[in-house]
Amino acid sequence: MKSSIAGLISIVALVLLVAAHYLGLGWTAGFGIALSAAFGYGWPHYLAIPAKKTLGTVIALTGVGSALTAGLDAGGDYLVWTPILIAVGFAGVMVVQLLRGTGQKYRLESTLGAGTGVAIAGFASGWVASIRFLGEPGMTLIVAISAAVAIAVGMLPWPDRVLAPLAIVMAALAGPLAALLFSNLHVVQAAVLGVLVGAVMAAFRQLRTLSRKPEHVVGVVAAGLAPILSLGALVYFVEKIILH
Numbered sequence: 001m002k003s004s005i006a007g008l009i010s011i012v013a014l015v016l017l018v019a020a021h022y023l024g025l026g027w028t029a030g031f032g033i034a035l036s037a038a039f040g041y042g043w044p045h046y047l048a049i050p051a052k053k054t055l056g057t058v059i060a061l062t063g064v065g066s067a068l069t070a071g072l073d074a075g076g077d078y079l080v081w082t083p084i085l086i087a088v089g090f091a092g093v094m095v096v097q098l099l100r101g102t103g104q105k106y107r108l109e110s111t112l113g114a115g116t117g118v119a120i121a122g123f124a125s126g127w128v129a130s131i132r133f134l135g136e137p138g139m140t141l142i143v144a145i146s147a148a149v150a151i152a153v154g155m156l157p158w159p160d161r162v163l164a165p166l167a168i169v170m171a172a173l174a175g176p177l178a179a180l181l182f183s184n185l186h187v188v189q190a191a192v193l194g195v196l197v198g199a200v201m202a203a204f205r206q207l208r209t210l211s212r213k214p215e216h217v218v219g220v221v222a223a224g225l226a227p228i229l230s231l232g233a234l235v236y237f238v239e240k241i242i243l244h
Contacts, residue, residue: 018137021137032071039225067125070125071132139183145177173194175197
């Protein structure tokens, strides 16, 4: 799979999430639900594991439920339901693996892969919780710009040993610049945030280069959405650490 295709999908997802933060909570929750559902459907295709429809449904429902509860929860801890839903989703994966009658040889790999998908889908709720916690898109812009720079670097046709550290460095530089333009976040904090974002992007790019070719185009979509959804939890918890 060409990293450039997955990279473009990642950038589109970032644009949608940033735009949703300006449009309001309803749009953010809606995009979070839609992206989680698309990821859940495509992730089993990306991993080429058996029981794709059933496992995809479990993953998608985990993400949809997490994003929905993050948008509707009346308490101050907007992700209180997310770990519960991830646990239920992982239990659902285990049940599916026990009941399905094909692919026993790869049952462990399928369980770990689908369980990872459940966690990623649940992390998407962080984007929704972020706008509820902060109320303005400054932190979202810092993360999005840092991620977009790291993604653009990862699309270059260079060796991984060069691209991975370069993506992290460029994201670390993009974070403070975005902070100066769109937020009052300290440049050192923004640089640390950029490093974290760049590391996540580089790790997922490495995963794409090591994996098999997806069986379906939805697998490519899931590969592009995976790092962006994962950043949701990072955005939310970094906000809480910095601002409290």
